[in-house]
Every structure is written in structure tokens, then in C-alpha cells.
Amino acid sequence: MKSSVRQVWMACVCVALGTFYCAYAATWDPDAPDYSGNKGTTLYVSKLGDNSDGLSWATAFSTIQAALDRVPDAKGGHRIIVRPDTYMEANLSVPHPGAQGSYNLLIGDTDGKYGSGTQGRVVIDSGDPSKGFKSYDWWSTIRATAQGWSAEHKDPTFSSIIWDRWILRNFYATGADAGLFWDCTNRIEPFTVVVEDCVSIGRAFGGGVASCLSRYDEPITFRRCKLWSLDEWGDTAGLYIRIENQAMPERPDVIVEDCTMVSPQCAMKGGNYGFHTFMRIQANRSRFITLNFSQPAGTPTDGVIQSVQNGKYLHVDFQDCTLMGYKIFGVKVDKDSAKDIGFTAKGSVNAYVQWTQEVPKGMNKLSSWPVEVFDEISMPTVPDPRPTMENETLVVGDMCEVSPIVWKDRLHLLICHRPASGGTREDYYLTINDVESGAELARFATGYGLASAEVFGDAIVVTASRFADNNWNDVTLFKSNDLKNWTEKVIITQEPNEHLFNSSVCQGPEGYVLAYESNDPAYPAFTIKFAQSKDLETWTKLPDSTFGTDRYTACPTIRYSDGFYYVLYLEHRSPRWFFETYITRSADLKTWYRSPLNPVLSPRKIDDGVNASDPDLVEFKGKTYLYYAVGDQLTWMNIKRVEYPGPLADFLKAWYPSEGLRDAGDMPGYRARVAAQAKVARQEWFRNAKFGMFIHWGPFSNHGADPNAKFDYFEIKSNPSIEKDFQVYASQFNGKSFDAAKWMETAKAAGAKYVVLTSKHHDGYALFDTKLSTYDSVDMTPKTDYVRAFLEAAHAAGLKAGLYYSILDWHEPGYYADLPKFVDNFLFPQVRELCTNYGPLDCIWFDGEWDYPASTWKAPELVGMIRELQPTALVNDRIGLNERGVTKLSDFYTREQPSEMNVAMGFEREKPYPWEACMTIGDYWQYSLKDKNYKSVKELVGILVDVVSRGGNLLLNVGPNPDGVIPDVLVERMKGIGEWMAVNGEGIYDTTGSPFASLPVGKCTVKGNRLYLFVDRLPEAPIALPG
Structure with missing residues (x-):
């Protein structure tokens, strides 16, 4: 058997040039230039995007290469539009060429006509001198290398x-x-x-x-x-x-x-x-x-x-x-x-x-x-679409933080005096100076810094952080009506492992809002948090308002105007070592929208260094004055000021010619990102496994073994009255030869990486100890918890293990009498039992959903419960009528039997998503005396290769007999597959689907830079691959 199987399907390996991806199709702009013929994918690149799918400016990729990688095919007509900015990228490459009459387009949106919301140069900076200046070893914008042209050049030719x-x-x-x-x-x-x-x-x-x-x-x-x-x-x-x-x-x-x-x-x-x-x-x-x-x-x-x-x-x-x-x-x-x-x-x-x-x-x-x-x-020259800021002035030298206020109709400046680092408590203090005369009017808050000021009525309110133990701590509010007598109160206490830095306060319709900078280790770099108060005395932290959870965001200044909270804040642009001031806004302090015209301030002149940070602003005599720090963030800092020729409300509004770009750095974005990352982590083993063994076993096995059975199993669906007759088989079910370890031996011999057992099928009989019914293998004759034995054996064998569970129930009366009550009082509690009584599960494999929509089954709540109880368990797509292959609640999609498997679906290539084909070796899922039409090993291997080449997994079913023994014919088929896998498994496990829509012969998988080509006979001539 081993020799003949190896001749049936053979894997060839060759080096592939580049990495293969697929992309979503986007809405086409019929007015786009230079296109005839195919109208393909449009992708966007912007440092303001959330770097998810590139299909809009809000979800734009943050690098040009990421967008190039997602060009889906060689049909041409695709375009990538890049927002004005500086992109530190070199050696750009594409996976596919364009086509005759349908060129691909990579274009910078320099004039904003493609909706980036701004104008300017699109700079691709690949001028790293440490990588270039080597003879023939090109370090350039476009990737082009040849192996061996220089001593450093050992990479394969591109x-x-x-x-x-x-x-x-x-x-x-x-x-x-x-x-x-x-x-x-x-x-x-x-x-x-x-x-x-x-x-x-x-x-x-x-x-x-x-x-x-x-x-x-x-x-x-x-x-x-x-x-x-x-x-x-x-x-x-x-x-x-x-x-x-x-x-x-x-x-x-x-x-x-x-x-x-x-x-x-x-x-x-x-x-x-x-x-x-x-x-x-x-x-x-x-x-x-x-x-x-x-x-x-x-x-x-x-x-x-x-x-x-x-x-x-x-x-x-x-x-x-x-x-x-x-x-x-x-x-x-x-x-x-x-x-x-x-x-x-x-x-x-x-x-x-x-x-x-x-x-x-x-x-x-x-x-x-x-x-x-x-x-x-x-x-x-490129016009600047941003609000006009003029009269740039150097205000204070050797200073990092100031805050302008208008008090008693005069412009004042809060100045934070401190050394660049270290020093004693006395080195840190605040002063308030009259801008026109330069006179110091107040000196206070020894030991404090990183402060800002605002005026409410006659009161000057200053928020500052306390410097102690060589770090910044808490937020303290100082208040005075006369610049002589100051009250002092800690209003924000830092959390464990947290320090607090710059802060700013404003007044909105619901009271006062504080924005403060945190180094909370739950988020990258610095993050901006918020708190609220009715009276400036008692403050409540707003954890749902945290902003900047995905990147460096620091030095906030907050203002309220015309229904929005505006925050000017600092971003650290990497790999370009720049510190720039951006603006974002929110109507509810939860969802934030960045201005498409960002940045507000950027270091552009020689005396700016690499920094335009610590912004603060004030309206005075009909103009808006914006103060900010320039320097190198290490050894020198100075304060500059620019003017906007209009009131503060106009200045803030001018940054939003449109709604703005939804910022993925807010808490809804953070939660979505965490969920997406968890999903990817859950899916990893499944993507790599490729092959699993399905086990259908229960009282229906006794029914299939009865030559005199008077009804077909699925007749119970259309005629519930015969379910009572089926209970006879439940009483006969005893599994006297059950040995879960033997099942695992069959799975391992086949090369399967995971196993799935029917914990409860449509007939309602549970193979586990459920407190919701006595219709289970523990309360009835077997007196055995088969689910527990199955899971223990799978884990001992090093296999991933999942539990099939049918959400319908032909046995439970409540399913027919009161479905909503059944869902709440039976379905949810029983799934909870599986998720709490058996340790970690790798998969919950639902079925039986077809009669009702997901809302009836309360699918979001059901999946949410599983996520809470079994955060690493996969959930399939059978959670409601018409949800298969569609719902994003699931971790993978399912296809069943060749009639479905042979139909290509969009989630294979156009919108790639993990998927699994489940199939029987014969004609029946459960053991049946009628099952005679078994597929050969050659057929099964061919199906496995086909499914994997399309990016899917194959879950191949076996049905043990009533005693719990897998029939020899099924064991032999599984063993035959395993012999083939022992030789060719490298091209199956840990691979991705074929990069080619079609091939002249055979099937293909990809791993790294290798293509695996599967053919059913040795070719007589070289095989020409597309591209």
C-alpha cells in the first residue's frame, strides 16, 4: 500500500519569488485615469489609517509595501493611493504585474483629489546610507538585487x-x-x-x-x-x-x-x-x-x-x-x-x-x-491646505513646557521650570508671567512640573504632576483667584506600575474634563486618559475614553467647542525620528476622529530640531495663539509661538473640512484590535493543522446497526413523534469496547492533527455528564463520561480536541414547546457545562442551526459566553440560518461533503478566511450497515490536497460501531492517508493555499518562499506556472 500510494500524488518543491497574498475587492472609481479593461482593487496608504484592510482612508495600510503585498492578481486595473507623508521604505516590490490595457497604478494623492483630505508631497525615503553605497548592491526605492554581485549579496536573485x-x-x-x-x-x-x-x-x-x-x-x-x-x-x-x-x-x-x-x-x-x-x-x-x-x-x-x-x-x-x-x-x-x-x-x-x-x-x-x-x-511647489498659521516667534529659550492663559484681560504664560533630568525638588517649580511686560506674577508648586493652566471665571486652574523618585506622579490641581493664595489637591492618583505626566483641563456641557498622559504598560509608549468632574474637586476616571492605545500619544491639550472635545497631542513618528503635534476630536470622549489635515505642527526649520511638541493654545483679542516646544527632546528645547488670524472655535473647526478619520487608537478600536489579535492567535494552530478526524458516535450508531430499523434517522426532523421509538436505541447504547486511546492511534496514524467528537447530536443524547437531563451516557447504561475520556486521550496523544454540539434537540420537549425558553434554560447552560467542566477546549463545533436565524439562537451572546469561558477555543460558523461562510462571529467557515466542497467560495481567495471541509469516507456520518461505497485512499488524498491548495482544512469523518470500535475499512483508509502524509506532509502542514487561480496541471500549496506542486503522475515536460 505504501509504495502505490506514493505514486498516486507526489509533491515537487521549487523556490518561489516573493510572498503571496490575496485582497478584498474595493469599490471602483470609474473616473480614475489610465484604466481600460479590468477594474480591480483600490487600496489606500496613510499613516492615519488603522492598518487593517486598506479599503478606505480610515482602514488604510500604514506602509506602501503592505498595500503592494495585497494586490490580488495579475489581471491589472488595481490602484494604490498614498496620502502625502514621508514613508521610510526601501526595496518596494509587488506580487503581480499589470496587464495589457489595464495597468496598475501607484499614485500619491498630492492634491487631495482622491480623498486623503490633505495636499503635499508623498516622500518615499529609502536613502539609508548605512545600507547603500556598495557597488552593485542596490539599496533603492524599487527592489532589484542579484545574488553574488557583491560580497554582501547572498539573497536569492529578485x-x-x-x-x-x-x-x-x-x-x-x-x-x-x-x-x-x-x-x-x-x-x-x-x-x-x-x-x-x-x-x-x-x-x-x-x-x-x-x-x-x-x-x-x-x-x-x-x-x-x-x-x-x-x-x-x-x-x-x-x-x-x-x-x-x-x-x-x-x-x-x-x-x-x-x-x-x-x-x-x-x-x-x-x-x-x-x-x-x-x-x-x-x-x-x-x-x-x-x-x-x-x-x-x-x-x-x-x-x-x-x-x-x-x-x-x-x-x-x-x-x-x-x-x-x-x-x-x-x-x-x-x-x-x-x-x-x-x-x-x-x-x-x-x-x-x-x-x-x-x-x-x-x-x-x-x-x-x-x-x-x-x-x-x-x-x-505644493499648496498647504491647513489652516494658516503665521508670525512664528521664538518666545522662551531653554524651556520645554508653557501654557498661555488670559486673565483679567491680559495674556499670561504659565512656565514650567525644571532641568532636563534629575535635580532636586527645589529645581522644579511653576511661574506665571505677564507676556507683555515679562514680569513674574507668581511662583508656586515647588516639586511640580509638566503643567498647564486654564481660567474658569476669575479662577486660574493649574494641573501638574509631582516629581519624586526621579519620575512623575499623580495629577495635582492648583487653584487661585489672586495669584497669591493657592489651594492644592491631588485629583488623579496613578495606578500601580503607572506614572502620570502632562495634563490639561477644559469645561464642557457635562462639567470639567481632564486629559492626562499615562505610561500605563497595558498600552504602547504613552497614552492619553480622561477624567470628569462637576466641581473641579471630585474626579471620576473614564476608562472607556482612553485614547492612543495603539501608538505614542503624549502631551495633551484639551478644549471644548461646538459639540466636540478637541485634543492636540504629540505623536512620535518612527522610523523617521520626528515628534509632531496632531489634532483629534470626539463628541462623546469615546470615539475619536483625527483631522485629515494632520499634522498641526511639524519640525520643518533648522532651529526646530526634530520636535514640535507640548502644544497649548489660547484665544486673545480675536486671534488664536499656539505655543509649542522645539528641540531634540534630549539636550535642548525652546518655545515658539504661531498665530491663527481668528478665534479659537474657528481654528479648531478649520482642521475638519470633513468628519475626519476614525481613530483606531480609542477604546472601541483597542477592544476590536485585542479581539482580532486573540482571534488570530486562536486560529494559528488550525491554519497549520490542515487535517483532522471527525468522530460521529452515539445511539444513532445502534440505529445504523439495526437491519430492521423502521425509519431513517433524519425522519425524526420531519416527524418528531418517532423520537420515542429512537429512545430504544439510546437504551441499547453501551459502548462496551470503547477505547478513546485506540481512536487517537487511528487519528495519529492518518497524520491528523486534531479530533472532533459529537458530544450531543440532533437526537439530544449527551455523551457527557449534564445536569440538565438524564438523557446522557452517565445517567444511562454506559455510566461513562465519554467526552471526558475523549478529551483526556486526545491531550495525551498530543492532538487538539474539539466538541461537536447540535444546538437543536429532538428529544428535549422545550425545543418544540418554547424555543426562547429552551435557548435560555437548556442550550446556554449545557454549552456552559462543556466550557466549564472539562478544562481547556480547542474547538466548539456547532451544528443544527438551520431552522432559525442567529438572533433566535442568541448567537452573539452564545459566542460571547464561550469567549469568556474558553478564550482560546475556536467556534465554527453554524450559529444561525444563512450564517455559514458569512458570520464574523466564527473563527472558521465550514463546507460539507463534496457537493458543497467542490464549489469555490469567496472566502477561499477574494476574502480569505480560515475554512474547513468536513466529509465522510463512505456515504454515512454514523456507523451504518448500509455504508458500502467507500472512497479509496487515492480519492481521499486527492480531496485533501485540493482542499489544502484552496486554503482549507479537511475534517474526515469516521463512525465507530455501537461498541465504540472504528471499522477496519475506515482504519485502513486513514492509515493509507497517513503513509502518504509521511512522505508528502511537508507540502500540507503549515502551508497556505495556492497563489494561482488555476494551474495547467495539479494543485499547489505555499510555505515561505517554496511552492509545493502536487501532480498525479510525473510530467513528461516542464510545467509552466503562471506569472
Whole structure:
């Protein structure tokens, strides 16, 4: 048997390039440019998104690579829209190319037309100098590496040809070695990429394409781009091209339109050392600038346009272009062949060269410095849509926290005096100064800092933290009506393992609200919490209002205006080491919405350092003054101020041209995130297991063994009266040969990783000790708790164990007489028994839900109870009518028997979700004398491979006989599967489904960077895989 089984299905292993993902389909925008043909997925990238599914700005991915990874297929027409921001990413790669007539689009929403809510540059910063500056070891925006090109290069070769038929638009890209540069790494195949409205900067190359062929009807195109190379030594160019034609083409490989190329060595370079291949470039309305005007000889081999090996390999068609440099054409290797660089010149083609040089015939030699060309090098301006803040002023030096207030119609400043760290108690104190005169009006609160102030009526209210034991503690409120006499009271006491820092108070319709900064270890970095008071004396913490549970949020300032609480706060942007001030708002202090125009403050000037923190603001004489700290957060800090030319209410409202973006950092988001993380953790073993054994056993086994049975088991459903006749079989059921350990031996021999037992089937007979009925195996003849024995044996065998439970009950009278009462008084208590009396469970496998909707079964409450009692147990989808394959209450979806299993479902590829196919070896779930039509091992292995290749698990059923013994024919089938698994299980366990929608032959699974291909016979020729 073992030898023949191994010949039936054989697994082949090969290295896959990249990682495979699937994505949800999003709503399509018919007005999107550059699309014909397929209308695919739209994904969003924003640092303000919650990084969940990328299908909206609110749920946007926080990195470009995360969105690229989710491009679902090679049908094309997909687009990724990126919010203006700085993305510290390098070596971007995609899983799929675009398609002819349906290019994919990666676009920066620089003007806000795609709904990001803001305008600005989209910067992709891959210029890490510690990773670049190694010969041929590209560290750039686009991933392209070749194994062995340098001593450091040991990774498998990756070709950026996977970017075929993509459009990139509106990016500012920087690379330590190259900017937007596609090295197809000797994949000499047709390739097209379109780059528009980009600035691309690299040490070696500003941009370009190498090691490929072109398509004359779909040329590689750079349009309205600025391509800068920074290095004057080595292999550098503003634009580098190497197309490997065997003869000079009649039409261009590459089109350059309205671009500016700048380099110290050569503006555009073609070919490479030892490459005897041809390429042709069309340049329209473009500027080529080489900064090598040295006297008197310049760099003789480096022309503005350079062909590396020989001039005959490069041809450029110029139309309305300007070229500037020591000389126009140059060749590195065969230096004397510079005259062989082919070109045509149409329109106005101007050249400015060193005085000893001539220009090629057909070009106009300029005699004056073309200043306007250098204007084209500069960055295009981008309008700032944020509220106007003007008159930036340095207010206080060597200071970190101040708080402005208006008291008695004069502007005052609360100043927190403290050292950067350490010091004595006396080094920490607060003063209030008159802004106009600079006079100190009050000095108080020795030992306190991180304070803010507000005025309510005639009272000045200050909240501050106490510095002791080298840390900040509690929140204390100081109050005075005259700046001389101060009351003092601790209003917020820190929790164990917590310290409290900056705080701020405002008045809303329900009283006073305090926002305070905490380092609660339950959340990352710093978090903002809230408390409420009616009288400024007694404060109640608001745990449901905690904000910033998913990231660094600090230094809050809170204000109330026109129905909303606004909080200005600090975010620490990583990996870019920046501290920026953001704004968020909430109507109920529970759900928060960030402004799409964020950040409010960002360090942009030299004297800002890396910091724009500790914001506080006040309205004074019709203007809003915003104070904030600049510096490096370590050794120096100064206070600046900007003005908004309008009242505070207008300033706050101006940050919300729309509702804003729902912030996943609030408590509802935190709970959803915790639940999602718990779900993933629960699902992990299930995703990896792939194969389990289902066991149907109970009184129905006696019924199946009765050759004279007068009714079919499922006739009880339509005719409940015959349930009394079925009770005869319950009385006969005794399981005299039951041995749970033997069952586990069968499961292990098959290679199953988990087992599931019918703890109660539709007939209502329980295989466990239930206090809700005597119709169970403990109260009746067996006098045995089979569930307990089953679970103990499974755990001893190292198998995961689940319990099947039918939520309907043909035996319990209440099911028919009063279903709501049955649900409350029988269903819930019995499931509770299973969840509390048998230790940890790995799965609750529901069934029998089909007659009523989830609301009737109280499915959310039922699943919630299981989550509370068995937080790591999986729950399937059979919790209500029409819930299978749909409900997100479940941990996995189910399909049953080949009639369902053979129909592909959306949760396999379009919306991936863990799923399981359950199936019988014969025709019956339970033991039956009628069961004769058994599937062969070959059939069963084929079904297992098919299900796993589609991302699912197979739960294969066995039905023990009335005595509790699994029939030999079933044991043999399970053993046969196990023999095949012993050889090929590597391609089954711990794998994911096939990345291919279809294959010419066989099935495929994936593990890491390996593909496992399953075929039923050895192929006579190589198998061509898609992509």
C-alpha cells in the first residue's frame, strides 16, 4: 500500500519569488485615469489609517509595501493611493504585474483629489546610507538585487520585472543607491513601466530601467519627472537605461517627456561594460544637465549623454530639448566611438558646453547661461491646505513646557521650570508671567512640573504632576483667584506600575474634563486618559475614553467647542525620528476622529530640531495663539509661538473640512484590535493543522446497526413523534469496547492533527455528564463520561480536541414547546457545562442551526459566553440560518461533503478566511450497515490536497460501531492517508493555499518562499506556472 500510494500524488518543491497574498475587492472609481479593461482593487496608504484592510482612508495600510503585498492578481486595473507623508521604505516590490490595457497604478494623492483630505508631497525615503553605497548592491526605492554581485549579496536573485505594466505618479523618491530604478536582473523579457510627475534622487542613478526588452507599442515612459544623481564618481547618471536589443530598433524603447535629468557625471547613460546591445530613447521637451564644467578638460569620457561600451549602441531622438555640460556625447570604454552615438534633432535642441567644445550638427550652441533651465531643477511647489498659521516667534529659550492663559484681560504664560533630568525638588517649580511686560506674577508648586493652566471665571486652574523618585506622579490641581493664595489637591492618583505626566483641563456641557498622559504598560509608549468632574474637586476616571492605545500619544491639550472635545497631542513618528503635534476630536470622549489635515505642527526649520511638541493654545483679542516646544527632546528645547488670524472655535473647526478619520487608537478600536489579535492567535494552530478526524458516535450508531430499523434517522426532523421509538436505541447504547486511546492511534496514524467528537447530536443524547437531563451516557447504561475520556486521550496523544454540539434537540420537549425558553434554560447552560467542566477546549463545533436565524439562537451572546469561558477555543460558523461562510462571529467557515466542497467560495481567495471541509469516507456520518461505497485512499488524498491548495482544512469523518470500535475499512483508509502524509506532509502542514487561480496541471500549496506542486503522475515536460 505504501509504495502505490506514493505514486498516486507526489509533491515537487521549487523556490518561489516573493510572498503571496490575496485582497478584498474595493469599490471602483470609474473616473480614475489610465484604466481600460479590468477594474480591480483600490487600496489606500496613510499613516492615519488603522492598518487593517486598506479599503478606505480610515482602514488604510500604514506602509506602501503592505498595500503592494495585497494586490490580488495579475489581471491589472488595481490602484494604490498614498496620502502625502514621508514613508521610510526601501526595496518596494509587488506580487503581480499589470496587464495589457489595464495597468496598475501607484499614485500619491498630492492634491487631495482622491480623498486623503490633505495636499503635499508623498516622500518615499529609502536613502539609508548605512545600507547603500556598495557597488552593485542596490539599496533603492524599487527592489532589484542579484545574488553574488557583491560580497554582501547572498539573497536569492529578485527581478523588478514583476513591476511590469505599472504606473507610478506623484512621488518624491530617494535612494542611497538609486531612486525609481528598475533593474530586471537579466530577465531579458519585455517590460513596461510609466513614471509620471515624480522627483527621483539617488547616489548612483536618479531613475531608469536595466536588463530587459521593451515593447514598441508600450514603451517605457518617464513623463514630467526630475531625476537627480548625486555622485560624480563611478557608475552614475540622472537617467540610466540598458535595453538589450540585438540590433538598433526603429522605434524608441524609452520615451522621456518634459523631464529634467541632473548629474555631476552624465545626465543620461546607456548600456554597460561588456554589453553589446542596442537601445533607442525618444526625448521630448526635456533638459539634460551635467555639472562637470571644470576647466579646461572637464571629464573627457563623460558627456551629457553617455554610451558606456560603444557609441553605436545608443541612439537618442531629441525634440525641443536643452543639454548642458562639458560636452554632449561621451563613451567610457571605446572612447573614440563617441561620434557613433546616433541622434536626431527636431525643433529647438539647444546645447551649452565648455568653451573648448563644439556641439553636434543639428543642435544650437548657446552662448549665454540658460538660467531658466536651472529653474526646472527646483522642486515644484505644493499648496498647504491647513489652516494658516503665521508670525512664528521664538518666545522662551531653554524651556520645554508653557501654557498661555488670559486673565483679567491680559495674556499670561504659565512656565514650567525644571532641568532636563534629575535635580532636586527645589529645581522644579511653576511661574506665571505677564507676556507683555515679562514680569513674574507668581511662583508656586515647588516639586511640580509638566503643567498647564486654564481660567474658569476669575479662577486660574493649574494641573501638574509631582516629581519624586526621579519620575512623575499623580495629577495635582492648583487653584487661585489672586495669584497669591493657592489651594492644592491631588485629583488623579496613578495606578500601580503607572506614572502620570502632562495634563490639561477644559469645561464642557457635562462639567470639567481632564486629559492626562499615562505610561500605563497595558498600552504602547504613552497614552492619553480622561477624567470628569462637576466641581473641579471630585474626579471620576473614564476608562472607556482612553485614547492612543495603539501608538505614542503624549502631551495633551484639551478644549471644548461646538459639540466636540478637541485634543492636540504629540505623536512620535518612527522610523523617521520626528515628534509632531496632531489634532483629534470626539463628541462623546469615546470615539475619536483625527483631522485629515494632520499634522498641526511639524519640525520643518533648522532651529526646530526634530520636535514640535507640548502644544497649548489660547484665544486673545480675536486671534488664536499656539505655543509649542522645539528641540531634540534630549539636550535642548525652546518655545515658539504661531498665530491663527481668528478665534479659537474657528481654528479648531478649520482642521475638519470633513468628519475626519476614525481613530483606531480609542477604546472601541483597542477592544476590536485585542479581539482580532486573540482571534488570530486562536486560529494559528488550525491554519497549520490542515487535517483532522471527525468522530460521529452515539445511539444513532445502534440505529445504523439495526437491519430492521423502521425509519431513517433524519425522519425524526420531519416527524418528531418517532423520537420515542429512537429512545430504544439510546437504551441499547453501551459502548462496551470503547477505547478513546485506540481512536487517537487511528487519528495519529492518518497524520491528523486534531479530533472532533459529537458530544450531543440532533437526537439530544449527551455523551457527557449534564445536569440538565438524564438523557446522557452517565445517567444511562454506559455510566461513562465519554467526552471526558475523549478529551483526556486526545491531550495525551498530543492532538487538539474539539466538541461537536447540535444546538437543536429532538428529544428535549422545550425545543418544540418554547424555543426562547429552551435557548435560555437548556442550550446556554449545557454549552456552559462543556466550557466549564472539562478544562481547556480547542474547538466548539456547532451544528443544527438551520431552522432559525442567529438572533433566535442568541448567537452573539452564545459566542460571547464561550469567549469568556474558553478564550482560546475556536467556534465554527453554524450559529444561525444563512450564517455559514458569512458570520464574523466564527473563527472558521465550514463546507460539507463534496457537493458543497467542490464549489469555490469567496472566502477561499477574494476574502480569505480560515475554512474547513468536513466529509465522510463512505456515504454515512454514523456507523451504518448500509455504508458500502467507500472512497479509496487515492480519492481521499486527492480531496485533501485540493482542499489544502484552496486554503482549507479537511475534517474526515469516521463512525465507530455501537461498541465504540472504528471499522477496519475506515482504519485502513486513514492509515493509507497517513503513509502518504509521511512522505508528502511537508507540502500540507503549515502551508497556505495556492497563489494561482488555476494551474495547467495539479494543485499547489505555499510555505515561505517554496511552492509545493502536487501532480498525479510525473510530467513528461516542464510545467509552466503562471506569472
